[in-house]
Amino acid sequence: MEVPFVLLIGLFFSAAVYLMLSKFLVRVLLGVVLLGNAVNLLIFTNGRILREVPPIIPAGHDVPKALTANPLPQALILTAIVISFSFFAFLLVLVYRAYQDLGTDNGNEMRLAEPENDPLPPTGY
Amino acid sequence: MAVTPTDLSAALVMTPVAPADWLVVLPPAWCILAGAVLLMARKSLHLQGFLAVPALAVLVLLDALLLAHVAENGPVMMVMGRWLPPFGIAFTADLTGVLFALAGAVVALAGAVHALTDIDGSGRRYGFYPFLLLLMAGVSGAFLTGDIFNLYVWFEVLLISSFGLITLGSEPRQIDGAIKYAFLNLIATTLFLITTGYLYGIFGTLNMADIATKAAAGRAELPLMTLAMLYLTAFGMKAAAFPVNFWLPASYHTPRIVVSALFAGLLTKVGIYALLRTLIMLFPVEREELSFVIALTGAATMLLGALGALGQNDIRRLLGYLVISGIGIMLAGLSLGSPGGTGGAIFYALHSMVVMTGLYMAAGLAGRLSGTFDLSRLGGLYTRSALFSALSLVLFFAVSGLPPFSGFWPKVMVAKAAMDIGAWWLAAVVFLSGFLTTIAVGRVFLLAYWRPADGALAAEAIPASALLPLAVLTVLTVVFGLFPDALLSTIQLAAQGLADPRAYVGSVFPGGN
Amino acid sequence: MTTLIFRTVAPFLTALMVLFSLFVLLRGHNEPGGGFIGGLIAVSAFAIYGIANGIAAVRRALWFHPMAISAFGLFIAAIAGLMSIFFAVPFMTGLWVYPVILGVEIPLSSVMLFDTGVYLVVVGAITSIALALEAEEDA
Numbered sequence: 001m002e003v004p005f006v007l008l009i010g011l012f013f014s015a016a017v018y019l020m021l022s023k024f025l026v027r028v029l030l031g032v033v034l035l036g037n038a039v040n041l042l043i044f045t046n047g048r049i050l051r052e053v054p055p056i057i058p059a060g061h062d063v064p065k066a067l068t069a070n071p072l073p074q075a076l077i078l079t080a081i082v083i084s085f086s087f088f089a090f091l092l093v094l095v096y097r098a099y100q101d102l103g104t105d106n107g108n109e110m111r112l113a114e115p116e117n118d119p120l121p122p123t124g125y
Numbered sequence: 126m127a128v129t130p131t132d133l134s135a136a137l138v139m140t141p142v143a144p145a146d147w148l149v150v151l152p153p154a155w156c157i158l159a160g161a162v163l164l165m166a167r168k169s170l171h172l173q174g175f176l177a178v179p180a181l182a183v184l185v186l187l188d189a190l191l192l193a194h195v196a197e198n199g200p201v202m203m204v205m206g207r208w209l210p211p212f213g214i215a216f217t218a219d220l221t222g223v224l225f226a227l228a229g230a231v232v233a234l235a236g237a238v239h240a241l242t243d244i245d246g247s248g249r250r251y252g253f254y255p256f257l258l259l260l261m262a263g264v265s266g267a268f269l270t271g272d273i274f275n276l277y278v279w280f281e282v283l284l285i286s287s288f289g290l291i292t293l294g295s296e297p298r299q300i301d302g303a304i305k306y307a308f309l310n311l312i313a314t315t316l317f318l319i320t321t322g323y324l325y326g327i328f329g330t331l332n333m334a335d336i337a338t339k340a341a342a343g344r345a346e347l348p349l350m351t352l353a354m355l356y357l358t359a360f361g362m363k364a365a366a367f368p369v370n371f372w373l374p375a376s377y378h379t380p381r382i383v384v385s386a387l388f389a390g391l392l393t394k395v396g397i398y399a400l401l402r403t404l405i406m407l408f409p410v411e412r413e414e415l416s417f418v419i420a421l422t423g424a425a426t427m428l429l430g431a432l433g434a435l436g437q438n439d440i441r442r443l444l445g446y447l448v449i450s451g452i453g454i455m456l457a458g459l460s461l462g463s464p465g466g467t468g469g470a471i472f473y474a475l476h477s478m479v480v481m482t483g484l485y486m487a488a489g490l491a492g493r494l495s496g497t498f499d500l501s502r503l504g505g506l507y508t509r510s511a512l513f514s515a516l517s518l519v520l521f522f523a524v525s526g527l528p529p530f531s532g533f534w535p536k537v538m539v540a541k542a543a544m545d546i547g548a549w550w551l552a553a554v555v556f557l558s559g560f561l562t563t564i565a566v567g568r569v570f571l572l573a574y575w576r577p578a579d580g581a582l583a584a585e586a587i588p589a590s591a592l593l594p595l596a597v598l599t600v601l602t603v604v605f606g607l608f609p610d611a612l613l614s615t616i617q618l619a620a621q622g623l624a625d626p627r628a629y630v631g632s633v634f635p636g637g638n
Numbered sequence: 639m640t641t642l643i644f645r646t647v648a649p650f651l652t653a654l655m656v657l658f659s660l661f662v663l664l665r666g667h668n669e670p671g672g673g674f675i676g677g678l679i680a681v682s683a684f685a686i687y688g689i690a691n692g693i694a695a696v697r698r699a700l701w702f703h704p705m706a707i708s709a710f711g712l713f714i715a716a717i718a719g720l721m722s723i724f725f726a727v728p729f730m731t732g733l734w735v736y737p738v739i740l741g742v743e744i745p746l747s748s749v750m751l752f753d754t755g756v757y758l759v760v761v762g763a764i765t766s767i768a769l770a771l772e773a774e775e776d777a
Contacts, residue, residue: 020312025304032311039318046326059668062131073325076274080318082674083281087311089767090288096771098304101297112301113379121438121500121568125576141726150729158716164709207731216729255709 005045012038025095025105032091036084040077047073137207148191149203149216152184152226152265153279159183160258167252174241177254181234184261188227195223196615200622200632202271210271210633211332217271219629220619221471225398226268228475231601232390232482233261235594239486240383242588243493244293251293257387260286267395271633273321274331276399280314280363287392290384291376302379309372313362317399320355327352334633337407337626344410353411356403357419364396364452367426373449374433378441378498382489385441389448390482394474397455404459405467405623412462419460424554427453431561439498440488440569444481447524447565450558451477457551458539465545467620469538472612476531476602480523483598487517490587490595491573500569505578510587514574516599521566523602526559530606534613640690648690655683663757664750673753677760684761685768693769704769708762715755718748 016038019031047070055071057064099105102112159180166172195201195218204213218226237257244253263283270276287310291303325331327347328339340349362369373393377385404412404419412419430450437443451473458470490513491506492498507514523530536559540552605612622628659679666672688696700707719730727733733748 028308032308032315035312035315039315039322042319043322043325046322048326056670057668062133076322076325078674079274079278083278086285086763087281089764090285091307091311093767093770094288094292094300094303094307097295098300101295101300107304110301110304112298113305114375119438119499119501120436122572125572138728142728144723147723147729154716154720154729157712158720161709161713161716165706165713167703167705167709204728205730207728213728252705 001049001051002045005041005049009038009041009045012041023107025098025107028107029088029091029095033084033088036080036088040080040084043073043076043080047076136209136212138204138209138213142203145194146201146203148187148194149201149218149269150205151187152191152230152269153262155180155184155187156258156262156265160255160262163258164252164255167255173254174237177258178234178237178241180258181230181237181261184265185227185230185234188223188230188265191218192220192223192227195220196618199628202632211330211335214275215271215332215334215633216269216275217334217629217633218269219622219632220615221398221401221623222268224471224475224615224619225394226265228478229264229268229391229394230261232478232598233257233264233387235482235486235598236383236387236390239386239489239591239594241590243383243489243591244381251295252289253293253381253384256286256289256293260290260387260391262286264391264395268398271333271629272331273324273333273336273403276402277314277317277321280317280395280399283392283395284310284314287388290387291380293381293384296379299379302376305372306376309369310363313359313369316355316359316362320352320359323355324352332633333402333407334626334630338630338634340407349408350411350414353404353408353415356408357400357415360396360400360403361422361456362396364393364400364455365426365449366422366452366456367429367449368422370426370429370449370452374442374445377445377448378439382441382485382492385444386482386485386489389444389485390478393448393452394478397452397459397470397474400456400459401467401470401623405462406626406629409462409624412459416460416462419456420548420551423453423456423458423460424551425453426450426456427554427558428561429453431558431565434565435561438500440491440500440503440573441485441498443500443565443569444484444488447484447562448477448481450562451481451524453558454536454539454555457543457555458535460551461539461542461546461548462624463542463545464617464620464624465538465542467623468613468616469535469542471619472538472616473532473535475612475616476523476535476605479598479601480520480532483516483520483595483602484524486591486595486598487513487520490591491517494585494587495573495578500572502579503573504576507574508578513587513592513595514570516592516595517574518570519599519603521570523599523606525563525566527563528606529603531602531609533606534609645690648687652683652687655686656680659683659757663753666753667747667749673756674760677757678764680757680761681764681768684765685772688769688772693772696765696769700765704762704766706762708759708766711755711758711760711762713755715752715759718752718755721748721751 012034016031016035019027022028050069052067052069055068102110163176200217200219202215202217204210204215206213260283263279263286266279267276288307291306292299328336365373377388427450430446430453433446434443454473455470458466494509495503523532526532526536536555540555543551659676662671662679663673663676684696722731735746736743
């Protein structure tokens with residue numbers, strides 16, 4: 001069961017890296033989203049994949065009746081999903097603002113903070 | 126239906142918790158609480174500073190009490206939700222973590238006082254103080270947690286608050302800087318998450334004390350080198366080490382100057398702390414094998430930082446490169462791994478927190494008086510205020526590592542540790558970068574302070590609340606430069622605690638595991 | 639997007655979704671659900687309301703500023719964790735009380751308080767981002 005997952009994770013990672021290498025911020029943003037999903041799958045696979053029941057304790061019990069899937073990677077993934085979702089929302093607004101204020105979504109043309117021909121400091125009085 | 130028939134007491138903390146143990150979780154919890162109150166009172170602009178400064182003073186007090194507690198009783202542990210470690214998330218405070226947390230709290234308090242006059246109404250409306258408190262929650266949490274995934278969560282907490290701070294004001298220049306800062310830091314933390322995923326796959330645990338024990342036991346057959354290398358890359362990126370440092374000079378000069386000061390003092394040092402925690406405590410053998418790579422990175426970071434500082438016209442960008450140069454010295458100390466090297470790295474990190482924050486504040490005041498940050502146009506600050514110039518000069522000497530200021534001792538420790546193992550070239554680079562830094566900041570002093578002003582400077586007096594934190598930070602660097610003994614012995618203990626984590630593990634698993 | 643049908647249906651839809659989000663929040667302790675997912679459902683409800691009637695209407699309907707809502711959520715979540723300081727148990731230990739209200743035993747816990755905090759944080763934070771994005775479209 002691991003092998004198809006590993007291949008899928010590899011595919012996700014390569015697509016994410018390809019997108020992040022673009023100079024257009026929207027593609028970079030999509031790359032970051034894909035990267036987040038790739039990592040989630042990675043954690044899931046690292047937690048061992050079992051064909052067991054979901055880790056939900058039935059009503060009236062305190063411990064699961066039979067062997068269940070490992071709930072910890074799922075908790076980790078849930079945390080990672082929440083975090084990457086909030087980052088995505090923030091970056092979306094940020095990229096949109098950048099497009100409005102700087103008039104471009106091309107990373108190469110964003111030279112406001114680091115001007116292209118910044119003068120050297122004076123060498124004497 | 127509410128009765129619990131199963132006896133869970135074997136998995137729970139059954140002994141009552143001593144009130145002193147609460148000090149471990151109180152710093153981040155207090156920051157979250159205070160940040161939430163400030164965020165609710167966002168509309169009362171004048172109230173913000175009056176609430177935030179005492180809140181941060183309480184944080185300093187909590188960290189100081191925790192330091193006293195840990196220095197006396199060794200590492201302290203508290204577990205979340207009563208579940209015994211490694212099942213519950215453990216907060217573990219040892220000397221290294223508490224020293225970093227205390228220095229961070231002092232820096233944040235200084236920043237909050239400085240911001241009383243530096244951050245205007247619009248900055249407060251956008252929520253400078255709430256974000257600062259939440260940033261401190263992330264920073265304190267990162268320094269005090271004993272769980273590696275929890276460390277990731279605190280990284281994200283401080284990252285999202287820093288996004289709020291860096292875009293404060295939403296000028297186009299800030300948005301430009303924030304884009305580079307946000308994307309590159311996000312990739313770094315994602316790399317951290319990837320590594321943590323692998324780590325969980327290998328060890329089946331996320332508790333750092335548990336990992337340290339299991340790594341020591343099963344070193345031969347586990348692929349720990351991969352983890353060490355990935356952590357080095359991820360945290361190196363957070364700390365702005367040489368090949369992955371480009372986000373820092375692209376963004377640190379864009380936000381409000383207090384924000385820059387806090388970032389320079391806090392954020393990269395969290396990366397260094399995480400490197401110390403993972404590479405020295407969890408994977409010491411792997412760090413030993415990577416030692417040459419880390420040393421080369423450190424040397425390159427030191428030189429690139431110092432040379433970059435020489436080539437800058439904007440003093441804020443110049444300071445950004447000096448932050449990077451300091452990271453190089455900490456990496457050099459980390460690469461050595463000996464008590465002197467680790468101790469030097471910890472000491473230099475604490476020194477750098479205080480001094481870089483002070484320098485950015487000084488740069489902000491210089492810019493406020495002159496209306497520019499360009500070296501080609503600054504001038505006449507000495508005639509304007511001799512006290513301010515003297516404070517700045519002390520900070521300039523401190524960042525160059527000249528005696529008798531606090532930057533001198535860690536540099537000597539790192540250089541001596543390097544020469545002890547025959548790595549004379551590393552010691553030479555430490556001193557060369559110090560020399561280049563002296564030239565860079567010496568030129569700032571000559572041009573901006575001594576050179577007669579071109580035009581008239583702003584007539585406004587420097588407000589006391591802006592000068593006071595600068596003075597306090599300067600006094601700190603002088604005091605710890607002149608009387609380093611107490612701090613040095615604490616740091617030696619902290620370095621020993623990292624290299625030999627038996628006390629750390631013992632605090633998490635009192636009965637052994 | 640502001641067709642008559644949509645504008646007429648939107649308030650009912652919003653009310654239903656907010657109700658459902660509360661249901662998801664409350665069942666979250668023992669069943670799939672909880673504060674985060676409940677909060678997201680509530681945010682979608684407000685987003686629908688905003689698309690139909692404009693963001694000014696949403697801000698009016700929410701009464702409090704979204705950031706203040708999320709700050710309050712953060713506050714009660716922190717309080718829920720800190721309550722255990724009075725019972726000499728570690729941080730964030732679940733504390734339960736079983737008051738009998740109108741003859742029905744109602745289990746209340748610090749866990750539920752925490753989850754409510756999470757719900758409010760998500761509602762506040764994501765609503766403010768959603769409103770910011772919708773405001774850009776109007777402009």
